[in-house]
Amino acid sequence: MQSQDRNAVGGDTIFALASGGGPAGIAVVRLSGPGAVGALRSLAAGAAAPGERRAALRRLTDPATGEVLDEALVLAFAGPRSFTGEDVVELHLHGGPAVVEGVLSALGRLAGLRMAEPGEFTRRAFLNGRLDLTQAEAIADLVAAETSEQRRQALDQAAGTLGRLYEDWRGRLISAVAHVEAGIDFADEDLPDDVDRAARAAVAALRDEIAAHLDDGRRGERLRAGVHLALLGRPNAGKSTLLNLLAGRDAAIVSETAGTTRDVIEVHLDLGGVPVIVADTAGLRESADEIEREGVRRAAARADWADLRLIVLDRADWPEVPADLRALAAAGRALVVVNKADLRPVAAAGDLAGAPVTAISARTGAGIDAFLERLTAEVRNLALAGAGASPAPTRARHRRALEQARDALGQALDGWPGRGPELVAEDLNCPVTLSSGIQALMTLLSATKQTSVEPSWAADPFPSSHSLRRALFTTTLSLPQSRKSALVTGWPVLVYVIA
Numbered sequence: 001m002q003s004q005d006r007n008a009v010g011g012d013t014i015f016a017l018a019s020g021g022g023p024a025g026i027a028v029v030r031l032s033g034p035g036a037v038g039a040l041r042s043l044a045a046g047a048a049a050p051g052e053r054r055a056a057l058r059r060l061t062d063p064a065t066g067e068v069l070d071e072a073l074v075l076a077f078a079g080p081r082s083f084t085g086e087d088v089v090e091l092h093l094h095g096g097p098a099v100v101e102g103v104l105s106a107l108g109r110l111a112g113l114r115m116a117e118p119g120e121f122t123r124r125a126f127l128n129g130r131l132d133l134t135q136a137e138a139i140a141d142l143v144a145a146e147t148s149e150q151r152r153q154a155l156d157q158a159a160g161t162l163g164r165l166y167e168d169w170r171g172r173l174i175s176a177v178a179h180v181e182a183g184i185d186f187a188d189e190d191l192p193d194d195v196d197r198a199a200r201a202a203v204a205a206l207r208d209e210i211a212a213h214l215d216d217g218r219r220g221e222r223l224r225a226g227v228h229l230a231l232l233g234r235p236n237a238g239k240s241t242l243l244n245l246l247a248g249r250d251a252a253i254v255s256e257t258a259g260t261t262r263d264v265i266e267v268h269l270d271l272g273g274v275p276v277i278v279a280d281t282a283g284l285r286e287s288a289d290e291i292e293r294e295g296v297r298r299a300a301a302r303a304d305w306a307d308l309r310l311i312v313l314d315r316a317d318w319p320e321v322p323a324d325l326r327a328l329a330a331a332g333r334a335l336v337v338v339n340k341a342d343l344r345p346v347a348a349a350g351d352l353a354g355a356p357v358t359a360i361s362a363r364t365g366a367g368i369d370a371f372l373e374r375l376t377a378e379v380r381n382l383a384l385a386g387a388g389a390s391p392a393p394t395r396a397r398h399r400r401a402l403e404q405a406r407d408a409l410g411q412a413l414d415g416w417p418g419r420g421p422e423l424v425a426e427d428l429n430c431p432v433t434l435s436s437g438i439q440a441l442m443t444l445l446s447a448t449k450q451t452s453v454e455p456s457w458a459a460d461p462f463p464s465s466h467s468l469r470r471a472l473f474t475t476t477l478s479l480p481q482s483r484k485s486a487l488v489t490g491w492p493v494l495v496y497v498i499a
Ligand SMILES: Nc1nc2c(ncn2[C@@H]2O[C@H](COP(=O)(O)OP(=O)(O)OP(=O)(O)O)[C@@H](O)[C@H]2O)c(=O)[nH]1
Pocket: 233, 234, 235, 236, 237, 238, 239, 240, 241, 242, 253, 254, 255, 256, 257, 258, 259, 260, 261, 262, 281, 282, 283, 284, 339, 340, 341, 342, 343, 360, 361, 362, 363, 364
């Protein structure tokens, strides 16, 4: 069952508890690598491994002492058709700590086996080409997903939606670079104009697509990391009371002393499937107290970078709203609640400088349902708007690489080579810039620095030929025959292949 190809990466065999720690009905220990099946045989006192992708019951013993460790359900997956691409064995044990500990230490004493490092199974899957980098990231996101929408996004990405989009862009860019290269290599010749025009249009379209993909309001990243909501307002407005109501527990101290909250207090909520991190902050006012001043400074900082600001007003501050709070509302990404509506009916509706206003009582819960509905809609809008239509970048890493690609394409379009014999040295910058765009897209999918163009047929008769020319060959196939011959003049590789 083991071949070098199947177990290309590690050489050694890794194992780890794949399920959570602590007593449980079942615990799963996973093994991956060339020694996985042999290790199973050692633990099963020589009994054969089950057939591929079949489960079997085995009595597991410690090979060193002969002591029985468990009766377990075991499964074997032969590489390369396994999660890691290597031979994989799963031991479904009874989930008691002593069982798990006994099996792990017995495995650790077998030659060629070692404990896996965190993330190492997924890493091997990635290195063996079972996953691209966006999929490997998605597995981590799926394991960490706490809400339904996070799960949906992670599952989509794990299925390759994001990777396919980037791969498609990379392919289109390679094709465009190949055409530009041809134009430069054969500048003296009568290349058809529309080849150049088409390449240029393809690069422009791609640049626009990447820009549109980036212009998503960071929804994918927000959904992955959580929408940050800051509660802001005067001391005693009822921010902490509202936080506790939202959290359903006494997370923050509430008192009638103005200036109670100093540190930023966070609670995590699931609003409509979107993770939300709500931060309670110190009441905003001038203060002589040094500690309170620091609290106010932290509140202002949180207000700056929060995705959404929830301005909590005491009904005494409504409808004559203090100028600084009105300015906060006017700055956008804000909702307003007028609190303590239980003390005196509050006529609060409409908006404050564009931010929608709701009247509530954080003490009695009156008005909270309507407010939560509005808040949930706003949060879903921040994290999901347009979701479903196209996948979104989910990490800052994606954003950086995409920005690099977009900028490289823009630069290439600015310096697009002239046509014909007036070709100048600067023209050569264009394919180089485009290639750096390819490289940027490549880093989205792969951590390795491999060349950006792969040969498109198996047996390359001219291994030394420039990879871009090979790509040109494939792209020229879509041209009419007359154009092909124009392009291949003086190009032995292409002449050979087309003939
Ligand atoms: N009647 C009434 N009292 C409220 C309501 N919400 C809060 N309070 C009271 O107002 C006082 C201040 O509430 P907090 O939640 O501590 O106010 P805060 O905005 O966190 O105040 P600081 O932490 O000092 O900035 C407490 O005595 C609360 O019980 C409400 O809806 N109705």
